[in-house]
Amino acid sequence: RQEAAEYYRSHGVPQRMEEALNALFPLRPADLYGELANYFSKFSKAPVICKLVGRKVLDGVGQPTLEVEIYCTVKNYEKRICSTVMSSHSQIPENALPETTEADEKERNDSVNTAVEWVNDSLSTMLRDLKPTDQCKVDEMLGEYFTKQAEFKKEIEKQEEEAAEVTLALTSCTPSATALPGGKKAAKPGKKVSATERMIPPAEPIESVLCGSLAIGATSLAIAKAGATISCIPLYLHIALLKHDQDLPKEMTLPLPMITLLNCEKIPPAKLKLVKEVMLIPPVQLSLKQGIERVLDIQKEMTRLLESPGKVQSSPQLADSKKGKAHNTGKKAPPRALKRISHLGCLITGCDNLEQPLLLMQTACNNLGLELGTDVYLAINCAAHELMDYVKGKYEILTGMFKSPDEMVDMYVELINKFPFIIALIDPLRKEDRQQWNNIYCALGSKCYLIAEDAATCISKLKTDQNRNIPMCSGVVLKYINQTKVSDLIELAGLLDGQRHITILGSPDGESSDDSLVDLAVGLGARFVKLGGLSRGERVTKYNRLLAIEEELAKNRTLR
Numbered sequence: 001r002q003e004a005a006e007y008y009r010s011h012g013v014p015q016r017m018e019e020a021l022n023a024l025f026p027l028r029p030a031d032l033y034g035e036l037a038n039y040f041s042k043f044s045k046a047p048v049i050c051k052l053v054g055r056k057v058l059d060g061v062g063q064p065t066l067e068v069e070i071y072c073t074v075k076n077y078e079k080r081i082c083s084t085v086m087s088s089h090s091q092i093p094e095n096a097l098p099e100t101t102e103a104d105e106k107e108r109n110d111s112v113n114t115a116v117e118w119v120n121d122s123l124s125t126m127l128r129d130l131k132p133t134d135q136c137k138v139d140e141m142l143g144e145y146f147t148k149q150a151e152f153k154k155e156i157e158k159q160e161e162e163a164a165e166v167t168l169a170l171t172s173c174t175p176s177a178t179a180l181p182g183g184k185k186a187a188k189p190g191k192k193v194s195a196t197e198r199m200i201p202p203a204e205p206i207e208s209v210l211c212g213s214l215a216i217g218a219t220s221l222a223i224a225k226a227g228a229t230i231s232c233i234p235l236y237l238h239i240a241l242l243k244h245d246q247d248l249p250k251e252m253t254l255p256l257p258m259i260t261l262l263n264c265e266k267i268p269p270a271k272l273k274l275v276k277e278v279m280l281i282p283p284v285q286l287s288l289k290q291g292i293e294r295v296l297d298i299q300k301e302m303t304r305l306l307e308s309p310g311k312v313q314s315s316p317q318l319a320d321s322k323k324g325k326a327h328n329t330g331k332k333a334p335p336r337a338l339k340r341i342s343h344l345g346c347l348i349t350g351c352d353n354l355e356q357p358l359l360l361m362q363t364a365c366n367n368l369g370l371e372l373g374t375d376v377y378l379a380i381n382c383a384a385h386e387l388m389d390y391v392k393g394k395y396e397i398l399t400g401m402f403k404s405p406d407e408m409v410d411m412y413v414e415l416i417n418k419f420p421f422i423i424a425l426i427d428p429l430r431k432e433d434r435q436q437w438n439n440i441y442c443a444l445g446s447k448c449y450l451i452a453e454d455a456a457t458c459i460s461k462l463k464t465d466q467n468r469n470i471p472m473c474s475g476v477v478l479k480y481i482n483q484t485k486v487s488d489l490i491e492l493a494g495l496l497d498g499q500r501h502i503t504i505l506g507s508p509d510g511e512s513s514d515d516s517l518v519d520l521a522v523g524l525g526a527r528f529v530k531l532g533g534l535s536r537g538e539r540v541t542k543y544n545r546l547l548a549i550e551e552e553l554a555k556n557r558t559l560r
Contacts, residue, residue, distance in 0.1 A: 016043065047072040047081075047230050048129050052219065054119025056112050059512045060538030061343045063088045063105070064112045068119055068218040070226040072132060081132065081229050084222040086214045087517075088510030089481040107211075114212030118149075123219055132226035135242055139220055139487035146216050146483050153210060200393040200405070201432040213483040220485040221516055235516060236549060239523025243490045251560040254288055254550055255505070255521045255529040256281055257543070258379050258424070259295045261302060262349060262357055263342035263533075270350025274397040277344065277381035278357050281423065281528075283374070288550045292543060294376060296534060299347070301364040306349055343509060345540070346533030353398065358419055373421030381426040384408070385454050388430055405429060405436040413443050424449040424528075426477065431455035437471035445474065453477035453506060462492055475502030477530060480517060493524040506530040511538045515545040522549055 008014060020039045029035040053069040069083040088108060126145065130138060228238035241248055262278040264270070280298060282291025340348040351357050358378070365372050372378060387395040394402035403411060412428055425448060429436050441450055452473045456462065462470065470476060476496060480489065496503050505521035507530065521529040529546070532539040553559035 016040070041075070044075050046131055046133070047074045047079075048131055049073075049127050049223075049226075050078050050129075052119050052124040052127065052222075054116040054123075054215065054218075056116055057085060057512075059085070059088045059510045060536060061088075061510050063510045064109050065510070065512060066112055066115045066119070066214050066218045068215075068222040070132060070222050072226065072230070082222060082225040084218055084225055084516055085512040085514040086218040086221075087479075087481065087508040087512050087514070089479060089508035111209070111211045111214065115215035115218070118212050118215040119219060123215060127219075127223075132223050132230055135220075135224055135227055135486060138223045139485040142216050142220055142485055146210070146213065149212070150210055200388075200390070201434075203388070203390070203430070204432060209482055214481070216483040216485060217480060220487070221480065224486045225516060234549070234552070235519035236522040239486070239490070239520055240525075242486070243494065243524060251558050252522065252553055253525060253560045254546065254553070255526045256284065257288070257291070257546065258504070258528050258530040259292070260342075260344050260346040260381075260530075260533040261295070261299055261361070263344050263346050264357060265348055265350050267350075268399070270352070271399045272351040272353060272356065272397075273387055273399065274354060274382055274384070274395075275351070275357060275380055276383035276386075277346070277426075278361060279379040279381065279424075279530075280361075281377040281379055283376065289547055292534070292547070294370070297368055298361075298364050298370070298376070299534060301367055302347060302360070305360060305364055306347065341535050342533070343536070344532040345536040345538075354415065358422075377423045378419070378421050379424035379426065379449075380422060381453070382428045383454065384427050385430045405433045406439075409436050409440045409443065412440055416444055416447055420447070422448055424451055426451040427453050427455045429455065429471075431471055434471055437473065441472040441474075449474040449502065451475050451477060451502075451504060470501075473501070475504055475527065477504045477506040478526075479506050479508050480520065481508055486520075489520065489524065493526070497525075502527040504528040504530055507532060507539075507542070513538045513541050515542050518542050518545040518549065522546075 020036060024032065024035055024039070027035070049070065050073045051071045053071065055067050055069075056064055057067045059065045065086050065088045067083055067085045070081045071078055072081050073079075074081075122145065123142070126141060127138060130141075132138075224238060224242075225235055228235040231238060233241075236252075237248065240252065258279045258281055260277045260279050264272055264275045264278070266273045266276075280295050282288075282294055286294065342348045349357070361378065362372055365376065370376060384395060387397065389396050389402060392402055394404050395408055396402050397408075397411075408429060412425065416422055416425075425444075428440060428450065431437075431452065431454070437450075437455075444450060450473045452471055452475075455473070456470050456476045462476070478489065478492065493503050503524060503526045505517055505524070505526045505528075507517055511532065517531070518529065520526075531542045531546075534540060534543065550559065
């Protein structure tokens with residue numbers, strides 16, 4: 001008894017018990033023991049991480065990806081706090097060869113399996129007993145672990161190269177291939193190369209992704225969600241506190257959504273290759289809820305127009321000046337455009353020229369009594385990096401129609417002058433065409449946003465040298481993928497703010513049902529958020545989260 005009394009006394013239990021009873025008696029709560037539990041919970045130890053669980057799951061397009069669960073020791077018991085699912089991301093363009101796509105899928109599968117091992121073994125042990133609220137320390141440890149893994153991989157590759165050189169030396173007695181009969185003649189040293197090929201900067205190699213790297217990004221984001229849950233605040237507030245050194249801003253701004261309405265397919269019989277996505281941006285005067293409702297109305301009208309393509313195509317506005325007369329006779333187009341939904345959550349259609357989707361959008365708005373450029377704005381994802389023909393040194397914007405980088409600049413200037421309601425162009429050029437980025441920025445920088453998405457490099461390289469890794473542009477689309485950590489995203493958003501670049505949080509093509517991206521965008525103060533269309537569950541869940549945050553901020557009177 002004496003030992004027990006001393007134990008409880010040393011922890012201040014009798015004194016706190018008396019304080020609790022005195023405080024609660026005047027209140028006479030309906031649930032006395034529940035109120036006592038609440039009173040004493042503030043004296044309990046802060047939760048700490050006890051384990052991480054990684055598992056292989058599927059994303060919104062059926063590709064394998066990683067889920068990470070965080071378990072903490074809370075009041076002496078193991079408790080599951082939260083989980084996060086990473087969005088899969090591929091650098092392989094849509095028009096890639098089947099062999100390339102198969103190789104990418106195998107590489108992705110191997111990466112997910114490795115990531116699961118990292119999470120369940122190394123990372124779970126490494127982060128045990130850390131507080132989930134200590135994001136900086138966790139991210140620092142994750143960064144060190146990733147660096148060690150990258151160095152280990154380089155060492156293995158070096159050993160493999162040395163072994164290959166030894167094998168080559170042993171077989172050097174084999175006759176040279178050039179001496180074999182029937183072999184191809186070596187190229188003459190004086191062979192001419194076209195001036196165009198010399199002028200086009202070669203494509204930069206695809207940035208290598210370390211197998212298993214998405215374990216780093218998934219764990220960092222899961223820890224951020226756990227920190228927010230433990231602190232009993234929404235994730236976007238937790239991110240805002242991390243960005244502003246725990247000084248919560250008095251007001252918060254919601255990012256404007258870039259809502260994808262059309263995905264222009266690039267396979268025959270469609271001719272247009274330049275436009276990948278046509279997006280709508282609601283005006284700032286509308287609430288987010290009103291803006292989404294307006295876009296939904298336009299989407300319904302677009303669907304109606306695509307269901308009767310004969311009427312649309314026979315319109316003089318959409319007819320080509322020369323070739324169109326022979327084909328646009330009012331006949332209905334094939335049913336390929338009817339109610340097909342892209343993995344981006346939007347309508348799919350094929351177009352024959354650059355103006356067709358824009359005039360189609362204009363017709364839909366006019367039918368609803370809306371004016372493009374006033375009631376709603378347009379953005380275009382050009383995805384120009386997928387269009388370069390390196391033999392010709394030109395972009396193939398239509399089937400059989402090619403333009404040089406300088407001609408592309410002239411084309412965009414003409415396009416924006418003709419359709420001033422386009423306020424953003426995403427990836428209008430490859431990132432290698434630096435001079436043309438400068439030219440287009442000088443010509444159009446004051447009229448519309450020029451955004452680098454694939455034209456920007458990965459976040460880790462952006463942190464080291466923005467000038468080298470970002471072309472002259474208005475802003476950058478940031479994607480939370482692979483080894484990206486929450487701290488990296490916060491740091492880079494601050495750097496972009498300082499350089500007056502706008503920040504856009506974008507969802508990868510292989511999206512998951514995890515809605516954390518929206519909280520990241522709101523917490524970081526991003527100008528825009530690019531989530532895809534208003535169909536498919538993994539897309540719509542993010543718009544629903546955005547609407548919930550708007551409602552919450554408006555209720556708290558903290559919505560700017």
